[in-house]
Amino acid sequence: ATPAATMVGTAIGARNGVLFKGGDVLERVKDVETVVFDKTGTLTKGEMTLTDVVAVGPAADGSGVVTADDETLDEDAVLRYAASAERNSEHPLARAIVAGAEGRGLDLADPEDFENVPGHGIRATVDGKTVLVGNRKLLSDAGVDPAPAEDALRDLEREGKTAMLVAVDGDLAGVVADADEIKESAAEAVAALRDRGATVHMITGDNERTARAVAEQVGIDPENVSAGVLPEDKADAVESLQADGTRVMMVGDGVNDAPALAAAYVGTALGSGTDVAIEAADVTLMRDDPLDVVKAIRISAGTLAKIK
């Protein structure tokens, strides 16, 4: 493109909240063949709320778990342990658990020995007891069998919720679940990309069932969903899609997404995303709207010439 065309494209982008990091980026975007969306905060609003608390365990009537030292854990006790343990975590899942517990008027304890296990959950000491909050792998690695909670997990995950297991002093205690809302324009954006002939994928650290429930709601094929992807493996996932020369655009918002944004043919960050993601990206969408991915492609292709 001529320098004048580049200036016009950049200006139209800026007016539409689509920031291209230079003329070469503006040129490249139109050639994208596959678009990979991060789930949380990109296709969804990333505003988690606590929706469910379930006491699970040896007491089959659901009345609560009796731990080794005879403490009965009902739903409030499960939530209090989970929320107290999560107090030092900045993760949106953790913030929702703490807010939900406070909303229910629970008196939280001060955790000690807080430890983050990236991609899996957290561990902390609460009232002298070791509390785990996280996924199946977190518990099984610690020698706690998550199987008795499987029915509860399955039901919650089918609804697209992120369900987390809670263990107290080596006993499975229950499940807490957070839900996130899908962005209004997510399905329309996926449909518009597919209409243009692009293949649409989703990648997430969340579990398979939750990921598929969200994918179904936005119109992404189940075979194009990669779930349970650890932060350090997101870039590898993009690189394997690009191995045959396919031009991939990665769209994400988190610190977790930065290496994948850098690895992609085009990295697109959301304006509300973390600075690390924006720095690693080639394009920034100031409105956080998935439909602006389509706009970016149309501006690059010169088919969005009208300025409203």
Ligand code: ADP
């Ligand atoms: P995402 O890619 O969706 O942002 P993460 O890689 O941060 O997900 O986490 C993957 C999974 O690990 C979560 O779905 C959750 O099951 C578990 N997890 C991570 N952090 C926490 C936490 N602070 N508390 C509970 N569970 C967590």
Ligand code: MG
């Ligand atoms: Mg995200």
